[in-house]
Amino acid sequence: MSDYGAPEVVATGLRFPEGPVPMPDGSVLLVEIARGTLTRVAPDGSLSVVAEPGGGPNGLAIGPDGGAYVCNNGGFQWIEAGDLLFPGHAANPDACGSIQRVDLATGAVTTLYDSFEGERLKGPNDIVFDADGGFWFTDHGQVRGTGRDHGAIYHAAADGSKITRQRAEMMGPNGIGLSPDGKTLYASETMTARVWAMDIVAPGTLAPPPPWAPGRFIGTPPAFRLLDSLAVEESGRICVGTMVEGGITVFDPDGRASEFVPLPDIGITNIAFGGADRRDAYITASTTGTLYRVRWPRPGLRLH
Secondary structure: OOOOOOOEEEEEOOOEEEEEEEEOOOOOEEEEOOEEEEEEEOOOOOEEEOOOOOOOOOEEEEEOOOOOOEEEEOOOEEEEEOOOOEEEOOOOOOOOEEEEEEOOOOOOOEEEEEOOOOOOOEEEEEEEOOOOOOEEEEOOOOOEEEEEEEEEEEEEEOOOOOOEEEEEEEEEEEEEEEEEOEEEEEEEEOOOOOEEEEEEEEEEEEOOOOOOOOOEEEEOOOOOOOOEEEEEEEEOOOOEEEEEOOOOEEOOOOOOOOOEEEEEOOEHHHEEEEEEOEEEEEEEOOOOOEEEEEEEOOEOOOOO
């Protein structure tokens, strides 16, 4: 892994962990999708349940009010394959996702959004707050026996008062993040394994898309891999959880180059930066239920 540190196991025994958020006290908050919980991983690797949002808690971010904001995909059917765990079709035949807020002191869960203009959210997946206190999130859609939903990108107010759809009919958007200057929104699509950049023209508003694409094409892996969540470095590089060949794919924001950092799991889903220098990369290996820490050669971007 050259400039990258060896992966260190922080915790095991998790049930499809995603959405890691390093906290100031050295713990890491994350969700366990298959348990329906918001879980705290202590520095010694011990686990405690903070809240039980139910369904399928997926993406996680801390809001300006100190609450935890959860993208809940509504839940999956689960496939056990030896020691590995895989999500399958939607657990619910109907659209069933929501955005929830968790009070970290009490564990109380409040639903902020479950629809847009009368249409139910399908599978909210990942979330990032902007400098104005609102948040962007992806709706990945759901896979059912009858077919696959279109996905979308939304922007919403943290107090539950306003939601707008900024991109429709995307092909399974998953990860979402902002450029260091806050002027560009990045999104990764899982099954197409593409990363897109979209210009932000006003708070919560994207520029219209070009023909046939949701934004500017950044890149795709050179082999068959699937893309999951993402985080942005202080340098502007885009780090994307990568499955099938498990690892982190690092894209230059200009799209001219990419790098692959392999990790010991076929289901590497999320990366988040923590530590005093923001070079501790916390990475979820979801199919084996493991949280890793890797010393990264560059610091991650400080999140709003």
